[in-house]
Amino acid sequence: MKNITVIGSGTMGNGIAHTFAQFGYNVSLMDVNEAALQKALQTIAKNIDRQVAKGSVTEADKANTLSHIKTFTDLKSAVQNADLVVEAATENVKLKLDIFKQLDELCKAETILASNTSSISITTIGAVTKRADKVIGMHFMNPVPVMKLVEVIRGYSTSDAVCNTIMETSKKLGKVPVEVNDYPGFVANKILMPMINEAIITLHEGVAGVEEIDTVMKLGMAHPMGPLQLADFIGLDVCLNILRVLQDGFGNPKYAPCPLLVNMVTAGHLGVKTGKGFYNYTPGSKDLVVADRFKKKLELVVG
Numbered sequence: 001m002k003n004i005t006v007i008g009s010g011t012m013g014n015g016i017a018h019t020f021a022q023f024g025y026n027v028s029l030m031d032v033n034e035a036a037l038q039k040a041l042q043t044i045a046k047n048i049d050r051q052v053a054k055g056s057v058t059e060a061d062k063a064n065t066l067s068h069i070k071t072f073t074d075l076k077s078a079v080q081n082a083d084l085v086v087e088a089a090t091e092n093v094k095l096k097l098d099i100f101k102q103l104d105e106l107c108k109a110e111t112i113l114a115s116n117t118s119s120i121s122i123t124t125i126g127a128v129t130k131r132a133d134k135v136i137g138m139h140f141m142n143p144v145p146v147m148k149l150v151e152v153i154r155g156y157s158t159s160d161a162v163c164n165t166i167m168e169t170s171k172k173l174g175k176v177p178v179e180v181n182d183y184p185g186f187v188a189n190k191i192l193m194p195m196i197n198e199a200i201i202t203l204h205e206g207v208a209g210v211e212e213i214d215t216v217m218k219l220g221m222a223h224p225m226g227p228l229q230l231a232d233f234i235g236l237d238v239c240l241n242i243l244r245v246l247q248d249g250f251g252n253p254k255y256a257p258c259p260l261l262v263n264m265v266t267a268g269h270l271g272v273k274t275g276k277g278f279y280n281y282t283p284g285s286k287d288l289v290v291a292d293r294f295k296k297k298l299e300l301v302v303g
Contacts, residue, residue, distance in 0.1 A: 001112075001169060002026055005082040007075075007099060009033075009040035012116055013088035015144025018044045021068035022061070022145070023173050029071050030078035037071040044069070047145060079107050084169070086138055088116040091241050096120060097128050104129035112162055114138035118238070119189050119245040122155035122182045132157035136166050139186065140175075142234075150175045155182050184249030185242060193242050196234075197258055199227035203278075203294070204260040210278045210294045228278040229288065231261075232271030240265045 002025060006017045009031040017029045017040070031037050048065060051057040057065075072078035079085055085107060087099055096115060103113050113135045115125055126135035137153025150170040154163055163179065170177035180187050199213050208216070214226020223230075231239050240262065246255040264270075264277070269291075271277035280289045 001083040001165070003028070003081045003083050005030060005079045005085045006088055007031075007078075007085065007103075008088040008090070009036050009071075010088065010090075011142060012140060012144065014040035014043050015047075015142065016086055016088055016116065016140055017069055018047060018065065019140075019144050019173055021065045022048075022057075025068065027069045028078045028082065029069055030073070030075060031071075032073060034071075034073055037073070041066070041069070041071065047143075051145075075102060076106050079103060079111070082107060082111050084112045084114060086114045086116055091118060091120065091238055093120055093124070096125060100125050100135070101128050104131060110134075112136065112165065114166065116140055119185050119242040121184070121249075122153045122158065126155040126157055133159040134162050136162055137182070137186070138166055138170070139188070141188075148174070148176045149188075150177045151186050151188055152177045152179045153182050153186055154179065185246050189242050190246065193239060193246060194255060196227045196231045196239055197243055197255075197261065200231070200258040200261050203228065204258050210290045232277035232279055232281075234271070235273055236261060236270045236277055237265050 004020045004025045005028040006013050007030050009029055013029065017027045021027045029037060029040060031040070045062070045066065048057065048062040052059060052062060085103055087096060089095055089099060096117065100113060107113065111134070113129065113131065115122065115137055116139055117137060118139055122135060122137045126132035129135055132155065135155055136158050137151065139151035139153060141147035141149050152163065152166050152170065167177045167179065178187070184190065185193060202208060202213055203210060210228050214228050217223045217226045225233065240257050243255055243257040268274060269276040272281050275281045276291060278291055278294060280291050
């Protein structure tokens, strides 16, 4: 397996492309927007510069990594030689199904089709193709070049051979792959999202403020980042979408998203990417500033 195509050049897509290219794979990075592709290349270069500054890679390594990435806005051209396609588009069921239908038609018969989805059923994705045995989940963690975990999700029809190939490929990237079965949220988000949701409920009910909740989880539970800051980092819209996938998939009211989260997403306060969430974010600043509406101590609304 030498030729990798990554669909989507956003935060996850450029991180996945960076990682494969760093380990010598030929990467075709595809997006419908040329400006997005150029931004992705700039992001990859900046991230490698951080690695150079830390001494983990050299300037020669940087040049070599970037030389292994080619960009495309045409899907057919991007996938024609692919041994593995990793889809990293927006977490939207219809969009992903449309992409996989096209990939099934355009890719070589032996090409493995992987999705970086954080919650959407691999079985559902595989069912729209004629190669369900070659469809698998490859869920990287953000930031991809740094985080070691890859959740490898087996769809109902995914073959042992394909699963083994993706497990071994992940190891070649310096990752630690963990095989899981195809159920809503898989492992990471089935556990993480209810915790984040409960933190938002705790804020909504006035039990404690933003800083207090995050401090308890950081200092009391040894989490590197509090759940509300983490939600901002992930994207509140993404958190909401995953909770709805869990709620629909299991039919259990415990996964119902907090009304505060719904309101924030509706208002466009999505966290880091919009500059407003539970905290305010100023470009270039590392200061963590609680959003204005949460500075006033909330009154308890239950009990």
